[in-house]
Amino acid sequence: MASIHSRATARLMLSPAVILLLVWMAAPLVMTLWYSLHDYQLLMPRGNPFLGLENYAYFLSDPGFLQSIGNTFMLVMGVLLITVVCGVGLALLLDQPMYGRGVVRVLVVAPFFVMPTVSALVWKNMFMNPVNGLFAWMAQMFGADAIDWLAQVPLLSLTLIVAWGWLPFATLILLTALQSLDTEQKEAAEMDGANAWARFLHITLPHLSRAITVVILIQTIFLLSLFAEIFVTTNGGPGTQSSNLAYLVYSHALLRFDVGSASAGGVIAVVAANILALLLMRLVGKSLEV
Amino acid sequence: MTARATDRQRKLAFTFVAWAVATLIFFPILWTVLTSFKTEADAVAIPPKFLFFDWTTDNYAEVWERTDYLRHFRNSVIISLGSSLIGLCIAIPAAWALAFSPTRRTRGVLMWMLSTKMLPAVGVLVPIYLLFKRAGLLDTRTGLVIVLMLSNLPIMVWMLFTYFKEIPRDILEAARMDGATPGRELLHILTPMALPGIASTLLLNVILAWNESFWTLNLTAASTGPLTAFIASFSAPEGLFYAKLSAASTLAIAPIVILGWLSQKQLVRGLTFGAVK
Known part of the structure; x- marks a missing residue:
């Protein structure tokens, strides 16, 4: 009796969250799907005739489309590579005995809390500007020509900016995981004459594997929808050289006011993300204890 | 030696x-x-x-006087705090139910919530934009509170769930034996024990909402934009502006960087959905 009662209460307590998330997810998705099959231009209200898959054909044949897929992939992979590799290194460093570890930690973590629009504008103007930027000055000191980072290598520049913001996150998580490593095991291996590299490879790295998969999962979620950094630095350019899928959809929707093709792009983005999510969940799902 | x-x-x-x-x-x-x-x-x-x-x-002085810094700051506070507090009211009961009345579907529900976080925001940008336009929510703080609350809800439920799960069941059983109703359980026993977890959930979500830059850039214009949008307006500069950009940036990030430093530990746990503690 009591259990039936409490089960009903539990369902009642859970339902607002579930219903809200369902509505937040399902309703707009259905609308996106509907728009994607119709002709819908915000600036030319002329009814919304059914188009079939024409919007998809239009979006897929956008010269920027393939590039945006490639850019999305490169940005995610580039940032993941930098943050995971440097994050493991940094975590190992911060785990060593040192003076003032608390302060060092605080300094390393700080970039994560800087809002994307600030970090992007600071990097764009004060570091990567070809005339007044610090990088230009450094290049000059070494007698090299200054590069216009965001114009000449926009994707690399964006990768660096974004990686700077996510490196603290990876470091913090890997450090937390590292601190739970059994020191006895390490000492035993040391006694057995295993050198530092072998200890890292056979003890530390396997211990970190779960934390690394988690870092990859979480960062991928956020990196797939990277937007603000592109918006305030390159506007996806030059041309579409630094547009990712999110930015391309935005430009169809709010720059060209073509709701139909933007929706088709949105659907494509959702399908792509779902395929990736399925793969990642299979990979990481085991790491989450429920 | x-x-x-x-x-x-x-x-x-x-x-x-x-x-x-x-x-x-x-x-x-x-x-x-x-x-x-x-x-x-x-x-x-x-x-x-x-x-x-x-x-x-x-x-x-110049940023303070010549721009609407204060208004954008206020918008940021209202939006991040509002969305986090309303989110808590919905997430606490849900996490409580998931942690203390688990069923066969609990794992499925949790994984589904996580998967909603994977839905790329651009997939729903167009309908949300149009719905907001029709409802008069475009460029309003209310609109952003709603959107940010919903987009952070899965993280809140997950975070709270991992905290609630650590509350010893014995206490709960004892309370139930004494005839406590679920409502009283939540209010008098669980909430005080879960308060640290609730506080860190709030803190982390305020940080996330403060820095959120997809919806805030796409759904606001001049007047109701939070600091993210205010700073973005510096991307089309005129003349010398590095020092002013820096002053505005420092003002925009200082409060949250300090909050962030205080929440390092909870950050790991919260953002990894309890997988790394």
């Missing part, structure tokens, strides 16, 4: 390397703060002036 000496040498060496690396990583923030105290001419000087320049607070 010698072993101890090399130990200290090692420690000194690590200290040196770690401080150097940390300073390098922190440098962009340090540089922004320094630049915010320069004149515009000093801000673009080549070679750059690191510490020896005429320190001035004019940029702060």
